Amino acid sequence: MITLSHLSKSFGDHRAVSDLSVTLKPGEVLGLIGQNGAGKTTTFRMILNFIEADKGTISWDNQPIDAHKRRLIGFLPEERGLYQKQTIEEQVVYLAQLHGMEKSAAKATLKDWMDRLQVVGNPGDLVQTLSKGNAQKIQMIMALIFDPDFVILDEPFSGLDPVNAGIFMDEIKRLKDRGAMIIFSSHNMDNVNQISDQLLMLKKGKTVLQGPVQAIRESFGRTRLYLETDEFNQADLAAMAGVTSVTKQDGGFLLKLTNEEAGHAIFDKVTANGYIPAFSQQPPTLAEIFKTEVSTND
Template sequence: MLEIKNVSKSFGGNIAVSNESFVVERGKILGLIGQNGAGKTTTFRMILDFLSPDEGTITWNGRPISQINRDFIGYLPEERGLYPKMTVEEQILFFGQLHGMKRREVLSKIDQWMDRFQVKGSRKDKIKNLSKGNQQKVQLIAALIFMPKLAILDEPFSGLDPVNAGLLKDGIRFLQKNGTAIIFSSHDMTNVEDLSDNLVMLRNGQVVLNGTVAEVRNHYGDTRIYIKNDGITQEELQKLAGVQAVQKSGDRFILEISDAAEGPNIFKAVTRNGFIKEFSQQPPTLDEIFRMKVGDQNA
């Protein structure tokens, strides 16, 4: 188990992280979110002991992480870095052996991992001859092939199309099923909501959200209503009691309401002529909550 407890870090007069605390348990996935400069990468670098916290503690299974061998950590940095003149096999072998794997063990698993991420190319191809997306997959394999006990993935979905993002999600879930504790950052709230058991949001280095996705969303109440009804206009919806804003998205309307208790009355109003295609009352999405938190400096 990884535990960050009351951690702070400053650079000169700039506070990067302030009194940060959270836990990532074995076989759990934590999504770390926040604007650029919120403190996510600084947090990762302190876990990796690239940086030392000014205050607080970072422990793995109760032991200070700075005092133990960190070969058990798989790390995918936001700044991608591979050796372009190496072959795929040489690259993965290099990183696998750095993490204590035997040469024969690495070589026996390369094809399996290339299939898992559907790398286009052979293990004998040079890195520089692969597409950017396939280079990224190779770096993922290099970070994960040794089955780390803790995986730190800094913006792993950056630059991936939906198909390859789906393959990465499958790879992350595979690690989770095998007991890896995983922490990742992403600006795509759909990925965070889909994968995370828990999430932490940083704003200006401080934790402003911490809990399960359901807990975070439910805290805001069922104040969003999704409607598909060809027989009603945006203007009519805007006039309903309790409706603060109406947005049209494709063939549905999204209503922001002041009080979740207004839901039944709005349902009666929009179904007065009978059947409608959709009526769903939910909490705000994680993306909406992110935007609210970023915009509200007093939250």
């Protein structure tokens, strides 16, 4: 179990992280979100002991994270960096050895990892021959090849197409199933929603949202309603009580409601003559919530 308790960090007059507390259990995924400069990378750097917290504690199973424990942490930094003149194998094997893996085991495992992540290339290829996406896959392999118990991924999906983002997500799910603890940051709220057990949102270093993803969404109320109907047009729906806006979407209409209770009366009206193809009332998406929280004044 990883526990961050009342962490704070300032750089001069700038408070980068303020009184952050969170607990991560084995097999859990924490999505850490926030605008650029919100404090996400600073939090990662404090966990990894790259920088020291001004206040608060960081522990693993109620003990400080010492040098031995740090060897069990896999880290994918936001700042991508590989030695262009070295081979893939040289870099991956060297880092794996730093984390306690035998050289022979790292070499034997590397090709399997490259196949699983669909890397175009061979272990003996120079890094400079790799595309940006394949280089990112190699850095992901470097973070995971030694089977870490705790993984920190700083913007792992940045720059990836949907297919390769899906490959990365599958690996995160595999780690979760194995019992690893995972923290990752992302600006893609769909990815956060799909794989996170917990969500933590920072704004100017302060925690503004925290808890299970669905519980956070539900706390904003089921104020998004998608329906498909042939009997009511956009203007008809917009005129209904409790509707603040109507937009066309995927062959139907997306309604924003003042409160979730408005959905009951709308359901009665649009189904008065029987069946309609679709009626789904949901809380706001994480992307909508993110925009709302970012735009809210402190």
